[in-house]
Amino acid sequence: MTFTRKATGFENPADYEFLFNGEKxxxxxxxxxxxxxxxxxxxxxxxxxxxxxxxxxxxQEKFKEAFLGMAGRPNEVD
Known part of the structure; x- marks a missing residue:
């Protein structure tokens, strides 16, 4: 499992999307x-x-905690 962040490409350079296994x-x-x-x-x-x-x-850490805390999500990432 991989958890990454990438720039959205919007006008704001401080704007990122979080991806989990390649999914936004x-x-x-x-x-x-x-x-x-x-x-x-x-x-x-x-x-x-x-x-x-x-x-x-x-x-990013708070996002990961919330995302992984949702029902049915794995409890650890690489």
């Missing part, structure tokens, strides 16, 4: 988010799972 499963991008200020918003496609973190690395 989520997104993370940097922006201004109201009272929380600047940060990295992550979301799992097709769910209401999302969050805002201070760094891209933390956002």
């Amino acid at each position: 499963v989520g997104r993370c991008y940097r922006g201004n988010f109201g009272s929380t200020g600047k940060g990295w918003r992550w979301s799992v496609y097709g769910t209401n799972l999302c969050g805002i973190e201070e760094t891209l690395d933390v956002a």
Whole structure:
């Protein structure tokens, strides 16, 4: 099993998609988010799972926890 991130190719260079075994499963991008200020918003496609973190690395870890915590998902990745 592989978990990767790649640039979306949108205008914002700080915009990534998360892939699991080559399948697009989520997104993370940097922006201004109201009272929380600047940060990295992550979301799992097709769910209401999302969050805002201070760094891209933390956002990716939180995304992985949420994604892998969904029912029927494997509990570890390479």
